[in-house]
Amino acid sequence: MSPIDLSSPYRAAPTARQLWRWLVEFVWRIEHAFERSRAKDRPTDDARLRIFLLLALFTLAFCGVAASAGRVAVFAKTHVGAGVSEPNGVRATLEDRNGLLLATDLPSYDLYLDPRAVLAAHRAETRDALLEALPRIPAERIEAAFASGRRSFLVGGLTMAEKALVHDLGRPGVDFEETPRRFYPLGTSAAHLIGYTQTRGAGLAGAEHALDDEIQAAGAAGQPVQLSIDLRVQAALEDELDKAAVRFQSPDAAAIVVDVHTGEILAMASYPTFDPGNLRAASPEALKNHVAGVDYEAGSVFKVFTLAAGLDTGAVSPTSTFDVSHPLVIGSNHPIHDFDKGDSTLTLPEVFTHSSNIGASHVALAVGGERMDRYMRAFGVYAAAPSELAESTRPLPPHRGPDGRLDPGVLAYMSFGQGLSVTPLQIATGMTSIFNGGTYIPLTIRKRTGEAPAGRRVVSEKTAQTMLDFMRMNVTDPKGSGKSAEVPGLSVGGKTGTAQKAGVGGYKANARVASFAAVFPTAGALGDKRYLVYILLDEPKPAPGTFGFATAGFTAAPTAGAVINRIAPFLGVKRAPAALAAPLPTAAAASPAAPVSASMGAD
Amino acid sequence: MIGLHTVLMRKVRGVRVVDLAGGAFLVLMVLSVYASKAGAGAEGAKIADTTRQIAAEEQQVRLLRAEHAYLTRPDNLRRLSTQYLNMGPIAASHEVTPEALLQARQLATLPAAAPPATAPPAVAEGAR
Structure with a gap:
């Protein structure tokens, strides 16, 4: 009898012990069947039964195996390419x-x-x-x-x-x-x-x-x-910046090359630098991006913005003249001086090429605080440069009165780049908006594939063309502060800037920031291929061949010239045939880095 | 039609021919599915193997490309070209137009022509 009472109305689940007892009794029943066969003198039945049982067991096992194999073979999904790992989480090259x-x-x-x-x-x-x-x-x-x-x-x-x-x-x-x-x-x-x-x-x-x-x-x-960068341009820029920083013992320096029409940053160099593959060896100063992340008082390169605003508003014209014979005193501010070049009256282009602080102040005052504010905002001087780089830092704006307006003294200082601090990236963005024909476009580190963004107009094409002419004049004029940036056949234009550095209680006597904003080629139509090169050297010191000077005309300007001389072929800018007409001229005659005594003391 | 019906309705050991034919067809279909699956499995394994090879090759290409970029980095080329070839950035004075070259050659062939400037051979910065 089965140990499990199946007739019971209540069928509780059999326990393991009950199942074991049932199995033992079943085996014994079979064994007794064999004994019964022997007892009935029918041993053949005994052997047949045993063979049948073995056969049944094996058949059952094989059927199970066959069914499982069939199910797997027919119904299992086939994974094409299984076993190959996907490159998840890998960053793009x-x-x-x-x-x-x-x-x-x-x-x-x-x-x-x-x-x-x-x-x-x-x-x-x-x-x-x-x-x-x-x-x-x-x-x-x-x-x-x-x-x-x-x-x-x-x-x-x-x-x-x-x-x-x-x-x-x-x-x-x-x-x-x-x-x-x-x-x-x-x-x-x-x-x-x-x-x-x-x-x-x-x-x-x-x-x-x-x-x-x-x-x-x-x-x-x-x-x-x-x-957007071009590695060849980048290498030339870094090499020249390193050489300049070492030669003039600058603790830090910055440089950038921009396509003014597309806004693409073709090269960006910050000194000192670091190896991203070995960050532990990098100092905090080296990790700092001096192009986008550090504010400097830019100095006279700001005159580009001041004069552009003056021309665009109509407050001044290229024929306007300015009395620069005496220092300009506004309120209780320090008197504003020029580097002494024996000037008494200057035309507007001369204000630019002689880098007259007094003349630039007069221009700013003629434009007025409100309009200057509007133009500076349009050039992007009051906000962080809208680049993709998160390092892009906000500027240190000029001091304003209680009514939020610019004091005339502050306005005059701002006209030649003192009293506010901006990043080289901001300067480059603002300059780009003038030299591309007058349209403000954010600079980018992405390679542009389509057309450049439309941007917004900040100055007229006429103003842009006049400023290009002024820039060129500053390099070709015998008294131009940017003479040492001249490169044969590339019609380089530029503006120097030498700003005193602010310290505790005022400006330091012997600490300056020297910079040079160059644009090339200035020749041709406004829509022609054109590039901006901006070089900044922090606290440069006089070096052999600079006659004891460390102003931008002796430091940043020749560096910009050397950069342009090297990168022009990579950018497809050809020299004017006139510059190449003379057969085999000597190297010394055309050295862009040769010091020019005429620009001594120019800022 | 009647003949075919008769054939199919015939019984072999008590089983109709139509049932036997259906059973055989079913077995054939199962076997063909099995064969297709086995074939697809084999092809899948081949594809997986090829994909693995491609991934390994891509890895190798990436490695070689990185190595090439490392060896041809600008500062390395500049150092090598300066150290072993005495090369440097080209000066504007070393750039001439083809017409100027011709003019220089004509000048050189004149009896009283001034000796040409002893400038080192021009080297293209593009080699960097």
């Missing part, structure tokens, strides 16, 4: 505008040691083998891993070759984990513009941070992200 590599993700490996898989007798041997293969593993970390008794991290950032070296040791307990690592093959080149990322994640600075989402999305799609 960064390239310059010509497709040259700037940053990419490469596989990197972390090395781990699991002491449980290493016999005690082999530990010393394992340690010695690891240290021989990879000496940069800290020995104490291996000892700590053995002492911990669990899988421990030894060292990260192994290259594929290093991994192969350790792997070939064939040591048990040694294994690897793959982690993508950002690689910056150019070292310090364009470091501030490219930026850097966290060890395994998001961008922290430069384009890596500014275009983070775009880089992640492009990485998932397997597409590169192209930046």
